[in-house]
Amino acid sequence: MNRALTLLRRRLIGSIFVLLIVVVGTFLLLEAAPGDAVDAYIVSTGGDAGMIELLRHRWGLDQSELTRLANYLWALLHLDLGQSVTFSRPIRDVILERLPNTLLLMVSATALSFGLGSALGIYAGARPGSFRDRFLSIGSLALYAVPGFWLGLVLSVVFAVDLRWLPIGGIETLASDKTGLDRAADIAIHLVLPVSALGFIYLALYLRMMRAGMAEVWRQDFVLAARAKGLSRRRIVLAHVARNALLPLVTMLGLQSAQMLGGSVVIESVFSVPGLGRLAQEAVASRDTPLLLGIILTSAVLVIVINLLVDIAYAFLDPRVGASEARA
């Protein structure tokens, strides 16, 4: 446990710097984009010079960039994410409303891709060079080559439009007033298509990594030793080969969490899931700087936490890693 705590402390200190860089970088990037929130807003309304000036003043856009950045950082120090221009609501509320949907989507998709991917990888890697190995390798490669939005569209056309087995989009039935288990089941059904679309792409990655890792381990001396001991093939595959091949996958899990957040932008749009990805896209289009900063900050924290968990898991899976980290 001591090992984990040391790791945690070191990571937290590093994270603060990462977050600061993320916030300032995003702010500057968005400031560099031409047009501000008022420009984006008046597209749908028009308006005279007086009205535009009034809006800029009300939304605080008549202040200098530096003042706004300083104000933002000062508020952030007090854990205040500020007010969204587009939603005219506190950003914390807007994000908290969407965060569970994105988390649900990400966690389910990760579970699907990691779980099924590594299982199939073990299945394929258990008999290198066999038919099932070749079939799964080629199949997963094909899946990996498919763009996420295309897979999403095809799934929705087949299962929602033509067969009508599954709902076409959204996170739950609209205004259905369902509660408790009914609601959970309703959400689960709505998640099937987006989770499949998001998960299947990464599934290929885990499958191939698992398989490649196993191919590597098969050649190790301890596998030969295990065989010589007369262990069953099943036990060799699961306890010796697969367990050792699993380590790089865990690292990948951490790295993928950031990519999944990116992939969810597309999937959330295709399946109209009200999540953070779609919100970020809207925030950029409407030049809602504080909202985008809030989303990026939330995502950054999310990625940092996931990677921290991965590191802790790693330390337990492979004692050598944690020991050297703790000493350093």
Added chain:
Amino acid sequence: MSDFTISRRTMLAGSAMLLASTAMPISGWAQTPKKGGRLVLAADSEPRNLNPAIVASNGVFFISSKIVETLAEASFDGKDGLAPRLALSWEGSADGLSATFKLRDGVKWHDGKPFTSADVAFSALQIWKPLQNLGRTVFKDLASVDTPDDLTAVFKFAKPTPFQLIRNALPALSSVVPKHIYEIGKIEDNPANNAPIGTGPFKFGEYKAGQYYRLTKNTDYWGKDEPYLDEIIYQVLPDRTSAASALEAGEIQLAAFSAVPLADLDRISKVPGLKVISKGYEGLTYQLVVEINHRRKELADVKVRQAIAHAIDKDFVVKTVFLGYAAAATGPVPKNDPQFYTADVPTYAFDVAKANALLDEAGYKKGADGNRFSLKLLPAPYFNETKQFGDYLRQALAAIGIDAELVNNDLAAHIKAVYTDHAFDLAVGPPVFRGDPAISTTILVQSGIPDGVPFSNQGGYKNDALDALIAKASETLDTTARTDLYKEFQKEVAADLPLINVAEWSFISVARDTVGNIANNPRWAVSNWADTYLES
């Protein structure tokens, strides 16, 4: 399918558009409306402020017009093209200094309080005039509103104001909100801006950001037996392909405002149980316009502008970019406008040879590479069609030796580049014609507008004769004389080409056959839907 081809042809016929489409049969028209049911439809955006008295825009009206009503609504057959809503009659004085509205009796706000002339006076003076995007222009000379009794509101103007303009502005600019809710606190921060309270057939139910808006039936509505629907659900579907699939899957029953892209209409129209309707948007005409930066010396020459006009094949644009769902334009007033349009203006037939000759005459000879000069072309990104026309225009200009560099921006960047920074030579824009040239059309060519005002003359164009004409029309009280001045205005714009009007288009609705009373007024998608119903 037959509805579809008929409507396509009538659109091509252009001037016959309004008449022919009015006669177009709509399935379910003769049936008696049924009560009850939930209408689910696609919404492509979530407006930040739902108060139509402050934000007079189609995105807001689409939802709010069912909750908050105006004094009058547009109508196909009513007098002056209007049907009464909160006002029963309206009359302007001969001196243009006052306008009298007789209001409907027995109308209640959604919270049960009675609607009176005080609400109209408050909305006009405290909101339309100082805060509303369009009202700030139209009601700028409104000095006071007298309320001799609860059902009479008399608008008093400081300067003579043409009643024709006020009348034409009623459908879009006259949303009435309750005084007793808005007189407390700052109007812009009032919570009712996000949960409107009105007199309309539907009450605001709930809003789940990113998911839906729910409107529920107002059982106390003044319209007899209305509304028919129990609920309206706006499902937020920002992705355009998802609206089409949601219709096919039967998850939504209606997609208005061309939520289904034109390219999909052909396929969708063949799906059993779905109908494609191009009617019901006659009062919401968008204009495809080439905006010109007159600060460029080449473009300041009228011969060059005429050459560009001759280089554009408007029929090709209508057929290819709009797939027939548009009409070729002749000038700044669309053909389907019943009051102001005149065809008697200089026209520019598609003629590349003539365009080349005009450019030679202007002194811009082709160089060794076949180019006369280069310029920057910025197509507005709001519609697929404006972007596609940008691609077409680039090719059309290449044919006359003008090398156009396409610059594609997103919404905010485009608005800033064109209307604030003037960093363009040509731009493609979609201004809206709002039933009267004085509302949002004359500012497209008028001089003296400050930088940064969107959808206005930011091209540095100045024509004293045209400015004088616009000023005169704005204070001409007689309807016929005023209309004639705007006909003169169209001629002058078409002759001098401060901008080039290419086409006029509107939107398409796709609905299930079970949705009844669709498209029965010229602003249907943004009207109150009290008579819309669902067959079981």
